[in-house]
Amino acid sequence: MTTAKLFRSPKDRRTTPAGEIRHVSLNGKEVAYTLKRCKRRTIGMKIDSEGLTVRIPLRESVCWVESVLQNRADWVVEKLDEWKSRKSSEPVWEEGAVFPLLGEPWRLAAIATGVMQMTRATMKAGAEDRQMQLPLPSVLTARQIEKIVMDWYRNKALACFSERLALYADKLGVALPQLRLSHARTQWGSCNSRGIVHLNWRLIQMPLHLVDYVVAHELSHLIEMNHSPAFWQAVGRVYPNYAEARKELKRFG
Template sequence: MDKSTIAQHMQHMQHIQLADKEIAYQLKRSSRKTIGIRINHHGVQVYAPMGLSLSEIDQLVKIKARWIQQKLTEWNDRKPLQAIVNDDRTLYPMLGDLWKPGISAHGQVHMVPAARIAALHSSAADDALKPEFVQKWIADWYQQHAVACFSERLTHYAGRLNVTKPHFRLSHAKTRWGSCNSRGVVRLNWRLIQLPLHLIDYVIAHELCHLIEMNHSPAFWRLVAGIFPDYRQARQELNTYAIR
């Protein structure tokens, strides 16, 4: 059996009837001993042992039918982080507020809070800014603010946790807000800068605690609670946003 055949055997799409709806799921075989189910931007992913038959897998998936449908609904109801079109104006979220690109009297591109949009000659600004230029400029604007904000918040929470501020990098991950590896390098999704500051703080506090506890044990959550007491509420709110 060649490698491509093995890969097809280990990962393929299945369909199953759950209640009144047919659900497609991606089946991934591995050396694990138990079955696992994950819901993300790829849809439903089922991880199963190599020796488990398709009928056994389908039966176990059916047992979790209500949970799967609930999680799919929650995922689809998440608020996407993207530009908002309002009255023919494109607004961009940052730190929980909305911003609009404009042109200064000297011809420089800058961002103006949405609350001040009435003061802009918006039609002239929109006509003068080429879409491809605007997108590149705004991407740079987001990332510059992300680096400055994340660095400052890392300094703050590293001090509260009494650890050395780690190196960090911006991430373009599609499913994670942040991560911390065994070398102590923290990665933070640049899209976090679009969220309110308290959610950025939660992600940063969470990842910093992994410098001490590389797991999600009770000891880890005690660390998080020690520097960010409202973590449960923040985590719940963060789960209402989709990284897209």
């Protein structure tokens, strides 16, 4: 059973141009929310990067609003936690930040010569310490660091994806397609009838076996432009563990 403790002190009610800021305790957590009154007949709740926003009819009471929040406490807390987790996973554009490459962490660091470099953050015994030196001043803005890292990702992605496309095109017996990097929000890759394969640049952050799965998947569309049993047979010929890779890739979002 969910419970909500209502806060009534004046400090918990602050009016801003965007609405009235209030607080309520849901499932033992103090939750701030923005209350907006507008011409509508029902309550509306939105949770995004700005937190919880509640829209209500002009004459509706706050007691009714907070009773609704009490009934939806589990959902509200869960969604707020999801956004908090999403924010914590966003990249930090500063020296010392760690960025994944093919499933391994790399760290951005400054060296004595005034040069920035990307170096392996964790190393296994006996592994080669690979580095990418960046001939730039050691004092950089967040925007400059972001550009450095994104250029680094782009170069690594083009090299890696080109190599894997050539490998799996040969295995499948299909012509080597054109490669284009994608910034899609909901797709890891796509292939069209003109023989152009789009691969999401974020794949370069994933372990190599997941890159290979997406490459094998998209190249198989050059044989079957669908997801029929014949298509999955084509994928399975060059990537037998595709079902496990699909599940693993879904966990990354």
